[in-house]
Amino acid sequence: MSVTAAQGFSAAGIAAGIKENGNPDLALVVNNGPRRAAAGVFTSNRVKAAPVLWSEQVVKGGEVTAVVLNSGGANACTGPQGFQDTHATAEKAAEVLDGHSAGEIAVASTGLIGLLLPMDKLLPGIEKAAAALSEHGGEKAAIAIKTTDSVHKTAVAGGEGWTVGGMAKGAGMLAPGLATMLVVLTTDADVDAPALDAALRDATRTTFDRVDSDGCMSTNDTVLLLASGASGITPEQKDFAEVVRAVCDDLARQLIGDAEGASKDIRIEVVNAATEDDAVEVGRSIARNNLLKCAIHGEDPNWGRVLSAIGTTKAAFEPDALNVAINDVWVCRDGAVGEDRDLVDMRFREVRITADLAAGTESAVIWANDLTADYVHENSAYSS
């Protein structure tokens, strides 16, 4: 269903020849209106890929007619030529979509950093994609943006008479302030750009921003939300925001479930924190501890590494009041040995760590992955 689940959108996914193996590598998502409102959230990495620099400006206008997405190359760290290539991509899409300006075309790219895109393949690919546009093209678009993803990711939810659909790619470099993820969400709700922006920021803050696969932040992260207004229905902002959040949450969970080389999905819940910021800081610190990630991979409920990670933060807590549960067994109580660690069953893919800071009433959930030999293998061989 993906980005064409909502009325007023068409999409396509084709093989333009950017990837040498001939797999699909170019997606086009078009908003057919009547409304063309849009909002976007982008990487907070200060080294931003050309398409991010471009699309940030496009989204500021509040109107997006189409999104061109390519896998097979990130167009990051490519200098002035890279930016010109993104511009040419938008120009080409505007041309084939007749009557639109390049300033309404968002561009997103993913793949290896530091390589120029093969424009001799990409530009004809846009014509091919435009010819393939379909109201049922969402699935193919989702497939065309995959890099090391083992599966394509889509999600759909909605209210009475209106729908939010989306697609995502990402399988590594998943980290705060987003991750190498490209996400396009669409809705036929009749919502203007400021309302879209509010809903999207609220949703990403507690979903994509709390996914931390490997602590590495990408240069290319892009999350777009486009509204066609085709349903003619304007939902309550609260209801709309909640549905956008649900779709983001679903896609974020799929990203963690497909992280490169991972064998475990780790749900880290920090409870009884003094502030939500404290909870997030502690959750991230646990999520990024390589020693703990290795232990989880080995199905070892090594709570000492959890405490050691908490101890590196500035959050409010007393060391001798900390409690930690792994899969609901409180292996650490009052900063020391708690229940028998042999009671912890870690055979399943999902592992739940609960860190109780005993310092307040706030909480947060961060999702992470374990660290495996497969992760090392995939990422030491990526560019070769």
Add this chain to the structure above:
Amino acid sequence: MSVTAAQGFSAAGIAAGIKENGNPDLALVVNNGPRRAAAGVFTSNRVKAAPVLWSEQVVKGGEVTAVVLNSGGANACTGPQGFQDTHATAEKAAEVLDGHSAGEIAVASTGLIGLLLPMDKLLPGIEKAAAALSEHGGEKAAIAIKTTDSVHKTAVAGGEGWTVGGMAKGAGMLAPGLATMLVVLTTDADVDAPALDAALRDATRTTFDRVDSDGCMSTNDTVLLLASGASGITPEQKDFAEVVRAVCDDLARQLIGDAEGASKDIRIEVVNAATEDDAVEVGRSIARNNLLKCAIHGEDPNWGRVLSAIGTTKAAFEPDALNVAINDVWVCRDGAVGEDRDLVDMRFREVRITADLAAGTESAVIWANDLTADYVHENSAYSS
């Protein structure tokens, strides 16, 4: 030569039975005077092991007669009982060393977090170690503090008529604010506690504090510097500080060279930074980037991952002015593709990354390791 290279010190390393495999696990270092000045630097982790809490207090007094070090258990996250055990360890050492108070005995522990030490073995071990004390015991002491270290680490340097010697252990959890490292340095220079403290803080700041093997900070890090004054010589503070720094630098380099599962030692030099703090922040961010660490393991000069790591910092720089060299080949110039990456020869264990921020004149060097399947293996099996 280790801690007995300097006059006025005796040491021992024995097997007390703390380690189940019967390997040496208890070291004793004694300052025989005439002076017994001391300084210490400890982990900045807020979750501190019992021996750290104890020894911090001991060092504040400025006098240390002896150090008891054990491997085979960290005595961290062990609650009130753990602290009592450390206290009992110091009491026992004071008793067998005749005429000294427990308040002059520093204690350091390393091994698994969350387990109480077997005091029925440790306390008799102290008697055994005291009986084995020798002016040539430095090597054995260095061996007894090993955990997953493949070799023991010692270093010696000095000036005219005076010497600084030291031993270190550590093979993982090496990170800023120190790392799971236990280090004891000794000198026969006639230097008081404030001068020792100044020299030690200055030395650790640019040596042990700039080693980042895996981004994980230990609960037990301890670096002690003891002065016996036995040479009768008081060097210029500048000369003394430089020799202490040289010994720390030597030991820090040995720690990186023996990091768990590593196949590469990565020297990250950040140059032309606006401030030294900026240089250190950027160096650490590069040092901790798992994707880059995997690429280095795969001998892949993936400079895009260097830029992506720099981009997550708050340091002063312009993305399109960044330059990166790997093993002296400037693969990235002005934030984009530079020299041919195929020119980079990465066959050797040492890999040099130079990041030029083009924003000032300050610089810093951080040492790190690659991320390997062996690291994952060692750390997923550590406690089982």
